Amino acid sequence: MVRVRFAPSPTGYLHIGSARTFIFNWLYARKTGGTMILRLDDTDVERNTDASVQSIYDGLNWLGLNWDEFYRQSDRLDLHQKSAWAIYEKGMAYRDFTPAHQGDEERGHEGGPWLFNADARAMSQEESDRRAAAGEPFVLRFKVPRNAGHKVKFADQVYGLQEKEADDIEDFALLRSNGMPTYHLASCADDADLRITNIVRGQDHLSNTFKHVLIFEALGDAMPQFAHLPLLVAPDGAKLSKRKHGPVVSVTTYRDAGFLPHSYVNFLCLLGWSPKDNREQMSREELVAAFSFEGVNRSNATVNFSDADPIDPKALWLNSQHLRTCPVAELAEPVRAALTAAGLGVPYDEAWFLATIDLIRARYTTLHDFPAKGRAYFADDFEMTPEALVKLDAPQARELCRELGARLEAETEFTEASVEASLRKLCEERGVKAGVLINGSRAALSGQAVGPSAFHLFVAVGRERAIVRLKSA
RNA sequence: GGCGCCAUCGUCUAACGGUUAGGACAGAGCCCUCUCAAGGCUUAAAUAGGGGUUCGAUUCCCCUUGGCGCUACCA
Numbered sequence: 001m002v003r004v005r006f007a008p009s010p011t012g013y014l015h016i017g018s019a020r021t022f023i024f025n026w027l028y029a030r031k032t033g034g035t036m037i038l039r040l041d042d043t044d045v046e047r048n049t050d051a052s053v054q055s056i057y058d059g060l061n062w063l064g065l066n067w068d069e070f071y072r073q074s075d076r077l078d079l080h081q082k083s084a085w086a087i088y089e090k091g092m093a094y095r096d097f098t099p100a101h102q103g104d105e106e107r108g109h110e111g112g113p114w115l116f117n118a119d120a121r122a123m124s125q126e127e128s129d130r131r132a133a134a135g136e137p138f139v140l141r142f143k144v145p146r147n148a149g150h151k152v153k154f155a156d157q158v159y160g161l162q163e164k165e166a167d168d169i170e171d172f173a174l175l176r177s178n179g180m181p182t183y184h185l186a187s188c189a190d191d192a193d194l195r196i197t198n199i200v201r202g203q204d205h206l207s208n209t210f211k212h213v214l215i216f217e218a219l220g221d222a223m224p225q226f227a228h229l230p231l232l233v234a235p236d237g238a239k240l241s242k243r244k245h246g247p248v249v250s251v252t253t254y255r256d257a258g259f260l261p262h263s264y265v266n267f268l269c270l271l272g273w274s275p276k277d278n279r280e281q282m283s284r285e286e287l288v289a290a291f292s293f294e295g296v297n298r299s300n301a302t303v304n305f306s307d308a309d310p311i312d313p314k315a316l317w318l319n320s321q322h323l324r325t326c327p328v329a330e331l332a333e334p335v336r337a338a339l340t341a342a343g344l345g346v347p348y349d350e351a352w353f354l355a356t357i358d359l360i361r362a363r364y365t366t367l368h369d370f371p372a373k374g375r376a377y378f379a380d381d382f383e384m385t386p387e388a389l390v391k392l393d394a395p396q397a398r399e400l401c402r403e404l405g406a407r408l409e410a411e412t413e414f415t416e417a418s419v420e421a422s423l424r425k426l427c428e429e430r431g432v433k434a435g436v437l438i439n440g441s442r443a444a445l446s447g448q449a450v451g452p453s454a455f456h457l458f459v460a461v462g463r464e465r466a467i468v469r470l471k472s473a
Numbered sequence: 474g475g476c477g478c479c480a481u482c483g484u485c486u487a488a489c490g491g492u493u494a495g496g497a498c499a500g501a502g503c504c505c506u507c508u509c510a511a512g513g514c515u516u517a518a519a520u521a522g523g524g525g526u527u528c529g530a531u532u533c534c535c536c537u538u539g540g541c542g543c544u545a546c547c548a
Contacts, residue, residue: 009548044547101545113475114545139546159478168476168544176546183548207477207543230479230541237540267485270497274486278496297486300541304484304499314485314498324511363510391508438507450509 002034003197006067007187009041010052014059014251016303017202017232017240020268024229025200026065027269027291037194038067042074043186059251063261064284071194073186080181083189084140084174087218093174095128095138096120100177116141116171140175142214152210157198157227157293164210172211188212192221203228203300204239227293230272231300240303248305257311258338258366263322267315271301281321320365328358335370342371344378356460359452376446377460387449388442396432397440398473404437405470414463416455423455444473 006022008014029036040056042048060066073080087093098117121143132138150166174185181189191199199212206228216223234240240249247253254264266282274297275282275290282290304312323331335357336346347353360374376382384392392398407422408414423441427434438454445454445461458466 007548011548041548047547096546098545117545137546141546162477164477170545173546178546180546182546187548202542203478204542205548208548210477228478233541235484239541270485272485276487278487280485280497299479301486302484309499312484312498317498320510387508433507435507442508448509452509454507 001197002029002032003037003195004029004034004200005037005039005191005194005196007039007041007190007201008056009044009047009183010049010056011044011047012052012242013055015240015249016251016254016268017249018056019059019063019251020232020271021201021229022060022065023063023265023268024227024273024291024296025198026067027288028198028200028293029068030288031291034197035069036067037069037071037196039070039190039194040072040074041183041187042072043080043181043183045074045180055250055252059255062255063251063265065265069194071190073181073190076186076190076193077181079193080186080189081175081179083192083219084181084185087142087174087215088140090218092143092218093140094121094123094143095132096141096171096173097123097131097136097138100139113168114170115167116144121171137177139173139177141171141173142211142218144169144171144214152213154209154213154223154226156206156209157225158230158296159203159206159228159298162206162209164207166214169210169214174215184208184211184215188215188219191224192216192219195222196224198225198227200227200229203231227296230297232271233300233302235302235304235306237300237302245305246310248303248310254311254315258368259315259319260322260326260334260367262326263319264315266322267312267318270314270318271303272297281318281325316365323364323366324362328354328361331357331361334367338367338370339378342375344371344375347378352460359456359460363451373448373451376448380465382447384443384447385449388447391439391443391449392473394436394440396430397436397443400426400430400432400437401440401444401470401473404441405467405473408463408470409467414459414466416459419458420455440473441470444469 004025006018006025008018026036028034040053084093096117098120120141145166148167151163152166152169153161153163155161172184173182175181209226209228213223232240234245238244242249255261262284265284266287269282269287270280273291273295276295279286279290304314332350332354339346356377357370360370360377364370364373371378392401404423404426407426408419411418411422423437424434427437439449442451442454442457443449445457445466451457452460461469
């Protein structure tokens with residue numbers, strides 16, 4: 001039985017890289033009929049915020065991603081302590097009374113990396129016990145095997161066999177001097193306790209995994225399978241960060257930009273993963289069916305954005321594809337929300353609403369286009385675009401519009417066919433190309449120079465409104 | 474500095490060691506057309522460099538370069 005988890009630390013809003021990690025876990029769980037677990041890794045009390053927890057919920061919620069079990073590490077400190085001391089009891093950890101290392105920021109170590117404090121590691125049991133009993137603070141460190149040639153290895157489902165000399169691994173901390181578990185310990189203890197079968201996470205943890213393997217072994221628990229995901233980076237190659245790259249890294253940005261949740265999920269899936277058959281637009285079911293770790297790429301994926309164009313054009317394209325092809329009914333709710341947010345009244349005639357969405361959606365790329373470019377369908381106060389004015393100002397266009405309005409008013413029938421007949425007849429009588437009036441009336445009715453076929457537009461706008469708009473052209 | 478990972482068009486990516494290195498987005502152009510979009514067609518655009526192995530390397534190995542990650546009680 002597959003059990004996977006997404007374990008964010010709530011120290012900021014939901015990052016798109018985190019969202020993608022959730023998605024890949026989720027796809028694997030759904031594909032295998034396994035269990036998806038959300039676990040808040042909130043052991044860093046100083047940096048955790050409720051706002052961040054909320055943003056994680058909001059983001060996942062918006063994306064339509066759900067989970068089956070939920071935990072917070074802060075509720076499980078007991079387990080972490082027990083696990084750490086169990087490792088200590090097995091002689092695989094030791095107390096280190098050395099004060100916390102200060103003045104870091106110098107990453108360069110002349111003669112190789114720091115591995116451990118020799119005195120602490122060699123300290124006698126008696127002295128260690130005595131100083132602990134005296135209340136002296138200490139960190140509990142893992143005693144990494146130092147016998148020459150000892151190798152730590154694991155098989156990654158994406159990166160293949162990984163191997164590292166134990167001598168290159170420092171004696172990392174298990175418990176901080178305040179008694180709180182470190183990320184490494186808490187994460188492994190929880191993964192073991194929750195019987196996680198597959199750990200799917202960002203590649204930034206690939207080298208940490210050697211430590212985790214050591215912890216799992218020390219705990220005597222079954223080793224989960226690991227699958228690391230390539231990172232999402234900015235066009236300059238740097239890891240995405242709010243400070244450097246701003247709102248492009250936050251999931252809510254795409255929600256606010258008028259994305260359909262699923263199309264954004266679809267986009268994220270294509271970053272670092274491929275179904276290998278050239279498919280790009282895929283439904284959720286198709287993604288679940290196609291997902292595999294073999295399809296995951298190993299190199300970092302660049303999110304393509306710039307100051308001028310803060311949203312990846314491919315994401316926009318995918319959104320327009322989904323917008324134009326999904327069942328119209330699925331659009332009713334999001335479009336309604338977009339209209340409301342823009343202060344427009346929500347249409348009461350559901351059939352008309354759906355038909356209108358269906359008519360205009362093919363030309364739109366985000367939900368924002370409905371209240372913006374599509375304003376004239378839902379409101380009577382709308383602006384003319386400069387391009388629309390050009391069409392209206394074509395020779396005779398306004399006059400023809402007014403005349404057409406008058407003629408339509410005199411007719412009882414109002415269908416695409418009847419409107420077209422009247423319009424063409426009028427143009428023929430005046431010896432004008434039909435295109436002039438077709439384009440002119442599109443402008444008069446919708447304020448836009450571009451849009452759906454004009455005769456569909458007449459029907460969508462409706463007889464009364466169409467006549468008023470034509471006559472006031 | 475040490476260790477680890479990675480390297481195909483601008484971007485996302487495909488290619489059992491044998492292909493004119495394919496697709497998509499973005500760009501340019503044409504067609505279609507009541508406009509725009511869609512659609513169709515065309516065009517430009519890549520295997521980081523150097524050595525091997527092989528009859529044959531995008532593909533396997535090594536080196537270089539570059540990028541990213543981790544690196545003493547952040548996750």
